[in-house]
Amino acid sequence: MPNQGFLKVEHIGIAVKSIKASNELFSKLFGKEAYKEEKVESEGVVTSFFQLGETKIELLEASREDSPIAKFIEKRGEGIHHIAYEVEDIISEMQRLKNEGFILLNEVPKQGADNKLVCFLHPKTTNGVLVEICQENRV
Numbered sequence: 750m751p752n753q754g755f756l757k758v759e760h761i762g763i764a765v766k767s768i769k770a771s772n773e774l775f776s777k778l779f780g781k782e783a784y785k786e787e788k789v790e791s792e793g794v795v796t797s798f799f800q801l802g803e804t805k806i807e808l809l810e811a812s813r814e815d816s817p818i819a820k821f822i823e824k825r826g827e828g829i830h831h832i833a834y835e836v837e838d839i840i841s842e843m844q845r846l847k848n849e850g851f852i853l854l855n856e857v858p859k860q861g862a863d864n865k866l867v868c869f870l871h872p873k874t875t876n877g878v879l880v881e882i883c884q885e886n887r888v
């Protein structure tokens with residue numbers, strides 16, 4: 750029986766206008782460099798990751814005009830965009846969350862950054878905080 754429920758905060762997503770400028774800022778803040786940059790074309794984002802112990806910070810820049818990050822920044826400016834939680838079995842977690850009444854923004858797990866399968870919950874059902882659940886892609 751897979752572990753049910755959320756295991757840990759896997760990353761905190763921060764929407765930024767410029768990965769280059771924000772990499773410099775967060776490298777100064779954290780005292781360490783980002784360990785990777787990755788474009789996720791399907792999401793319309795370029796990401797940059799900093800490892801801080803068990804948790805990561807994920808910087809997100811829009812890679813195209815219709816990116817959710819572009820819309821977010823246009824509406825709210827730069828800042829915290831989502832919290833991602835690690836789960837052991839994303840399929841069973843998606844079913845559990847659906848049964849609990851949360852609104853899934855994608856019915857099938859989709860490919861995320863950093864070799865993860867991801868699903869998002871509508872912030873209207875999570876107290877106004879966009880939630881991402883993610884599982885290591887074991888394929």
Ligand SMILES: CC[C@H](C(=O)O)C(=O)SCCNC(=O)CCNC(=O)[C@H](O)C(C)(C)COP(=O)(O)OP(=O)(O)OC[C@H]1O[C@@H](n2cnc3c(N)ncnc32)[C@H](O)[C@@H]1OP(=O)(O)O
Pocket residue numbers: 762789792794796807809817818820821824829830831833854860861862863865867869871872873877878879881
């Ligand atoms: C997957 C790659 C990477 C990874 O970790 O692997 C990522 O994390 S990619 C991250 C970018 N991708 C996503 O965010 C996908 C999920 N997001 C969405 O589907 C949309 O952004 C959605 C549905 C959350 C909002 O889109 P919509 O077009 O509905 O925008 P609105 O501005 O009309 O928003 C509706 C309503 O929701 C509030 N809202 C929007 N974004 C957020 C947010 N990040 N946190 C909290 N609340 C948010 C917005 O304020 C509106 O509320 P209202 O009260 O009506 O103003």
Ligand SMILES: [Co+2]
Pocket residue numbers: 760762807831833881
């Ligand atoms: Co994320």
